[in-house]
Amino acid sequence: MNAAVVAVERVSKWYGQVIGLNDISAEVHPGVTGLLGPNGAGKSTLLKLIAGQLKPSKGSVRVFDESVWGNPGLFFRVGFCPEQDSFYDQMTGLEWVTALVRLNGFSESEATEAARLAMDSVDLLDAADKKIGAYSKGMRQRVKLAQAVVHGPDLLVLDEPLAGMDPVARRQVIKLIKGWGSSGKSVLVSSHILHEIESMTSTILLMNHGRILAEGDIAAIRGLIDEHPHKIRIRLSDPRAFARGFLDHVGLRSLCLEEGALVIETENPDAFYSRLTEVAASGALGDVQEVSSPDDNLQAVFEYLVK
Amino acid sequence: MSTPLTSNVPVVPSFFRSAVRVYELSLGRMLWSRRTLFMALVVGGPVAVALVLRLLAALDLLSLTGGVDFVDSANQRVTIDGPGIFGLMVWGFYLRFSVPLLGVFYGTSLIADEIEDKTITYLFTRPLSRCAVLAGKYFAYLVSTGLVLLPSVMLVFFLVVSLLGGSIGAAFPSLVTDLALLAVGLAVYGALFMLIGTWFRRPLLTGLVFILGWEPIVAVVPGYLKRFTVSYYLEGLAPHAMPQDRAVTGILGVMQVSEVVPSVAASLIGLGLILVGGLSLSAWVVERREYVIEQ
Known part of the structure; x- marks a missing residue:
C-alpha cells in the first residue's frame, strides 16, 4: 500500500x-x-x-x-x-x-x-x-x-x-x-x-x-442499500411526461408529482440513474434541470448498520 | 477537455507579493459596491452645496466674497473667510463624520463580508498567509476610501475658498495638511474597525455604536475616557490644519471640541498605537480563528 x-x-x-x-x-x-x-x-x-x-x-x-x-x-x-x-x-x-x-x-x-x-x-x-x-x-x-x-x-x-x-x-x-x-x-x-x-x-x-x-x-454495504427504497427528486420542465415515461420502470415503487418536480422511489437506483442519464441526454421527456436525493433512505441504511 | 497545468517547483510568494495579489482581487469589489455609492452620495453632499453656491454667485444672486458672518459666544459678530470655512468643514464634516463612517462601513467589512458571502474559503485555501490576505484587503481599503473621500475634499476646497474671498494659493498648504490628516484618520479608523470586523459577530453595529455613541459621549465627559477614542488624537492634529482666529475657536466650542487637546507628539503616538495595535491584533485573530462556513 x-x-x-x-x-x-x-x-x-x-x-x-x-x-x-x-x-x-x-x-x-x-x-x-x-x-x-x-x-x-x-x-x-x-x-x-x-x-x-x-x-x-x-x-x-x-x-x-x-x-x-x-x-x-x-x-x-x-x-x-x-x-x-x-x-x-x-x-x-x-x-x-x-x-x-x-x-x-x-x-x-x-x-x-x-x-x-x-x-x-x-x-x-x-x-x-x-x-x-x-x-x-x-x-x-x-x-x-x-x-x-x-x-x-x-x-x-x-x-x-x-x-x-x-x-x-x-x-x-x-x-x-x-x-x-x-x-x-x-x-x-x-x-x-x-x-x-x-x-x-x-x-x-x-x-x-x-x-x-x-x-x-x-461492496460490503452495497447489498444493504438494495433492501431500502431509494428516493430521488428530479426538477424538470414537464414532470407529467417524465412520469409517464417512467411508469414501466423496473423497481419503481412510487411516483409523486410536485410543482415542477417529480419525486421517485425506486428499489433499483442503478438502473434508474442509468436510464435517467440517457433520457436527460436525449431530451425526449423534456428538460431535466436538477437531480437530488434526500438522504432519508441512506439514513435508514446507516441506522441498520449501527444497530 | 484538457489537463490543467501542473505547477513546477512551487515558490512561496513573498508576503508583499501575496498582499498585492489580494489587493488586486479586492479593490474592484470594494470600489464597485453599493457601499461606495452610498458613501459617494454622503461625501458628494458638500460638493453639491458648494456647486449651488458657486452657481448662485455666478448668476449674481449671492455674494460671499467678504466671507460668512457668525455671532460668537460673546454675542459679537465675526466673519470667517474661505479658508476658515473650509477648515471647519474638514473638521466638522469630513474628520468627525465622513472618515469614521467610511472606516466603519469599509473597515468592518474587510473580513466580515467574505465570511458573510462564504467566499473566505477561497482565499484561505491558497498558499499565502492569512496576514497577507488581511494586509491586501487593508491596502484596498485605504485606496478605496481615499478615492471616495479625497476628491470630494479637493473639490470643496477649490469651490469654497475663492468663493468666500480666500486665496487658493495661500490656503493650498493647509489643503495638503488636511488631506494628510484625513488619510491618517482613514488609516487609523480602518485598522480599528478591521479589528472589530475580525473579532466581533456584529461588527457594523459595534462600529456604529463606537462612532455614534462612545466617541461623541466621552468627548463631552470630563476625564480620561476620551483618550480611548480616535477623534481625541485626531483633534490634536486638526487645529494646526485650520486657521486660528476667534471665529473658528468660537464655532469649535459650539461643536463640543474639547478644550484640552493633546500635543502633536502625543496625538501621533496615540494614533500610531491604535494603528499598529489594530493591525497586529487583527492579524493575530485572523491567523488563529476558525471561520466555520455553513452551507
Missing part, C-alpha cells in the same frame, strides 16, 4: 457543546476515496479539517506528512472545492479562476493560461467569459472544481461536488474525478448518495454521527 497522503489520527472536533467528530482515525491514499454519510454525519467537518480550515480539538491531521492547520504552503499541493455555492458573482468564470491562481504566485500570463486549461478541463471554456452570476447550478459546481484543480494539486478535497447537477453534467464530473484519480492524484470526495460514490470509486470511508463506521471496499 502507498504512503498515506492524508493521515487523520484520533481526531475529535467540538463546536462548543456539540460534537462534530468523535475520535476518528482514517487514511487517504492515492486514487479516489469516497466519503459517504448522511447530512450531519461530519463529512464536511472532516474535509474542512483536512483542508486546514478548522483546527482539531483533539488529535492530529497530517497532509503529505505535514500538519495542515496554519500551514498555507501546503496549498500548493492541495485543491479544495467547498460545499457552499458562493462566488464573486460579478466576475466571469475565467477572471475568478485566474485571480485565485494568481494567489499561488502565478504570473498574469501563467495564471490566464492555467485558468483556461482548468476551465477547459471542466468543459466550461465556452462559458469562461460569462459572469458567474449568470451560471447554472451545474456550471457553478464546475467552476468551483476548476479553481480547485487550476494549480495542479496532488490532493483534491471535494465537498459534495455533484450536488444539484443535472445528469449530463453529473456524468461529466464523475468522469473527470475518476480521471484525476487514475492520473495519480489523490481525490477525497464526499457525498450522501451511495450511487454517486460508487460510480467514482470502490474505496470509501463511511461516516455517521461524527464517527467512521467502516472503511474499505464499497
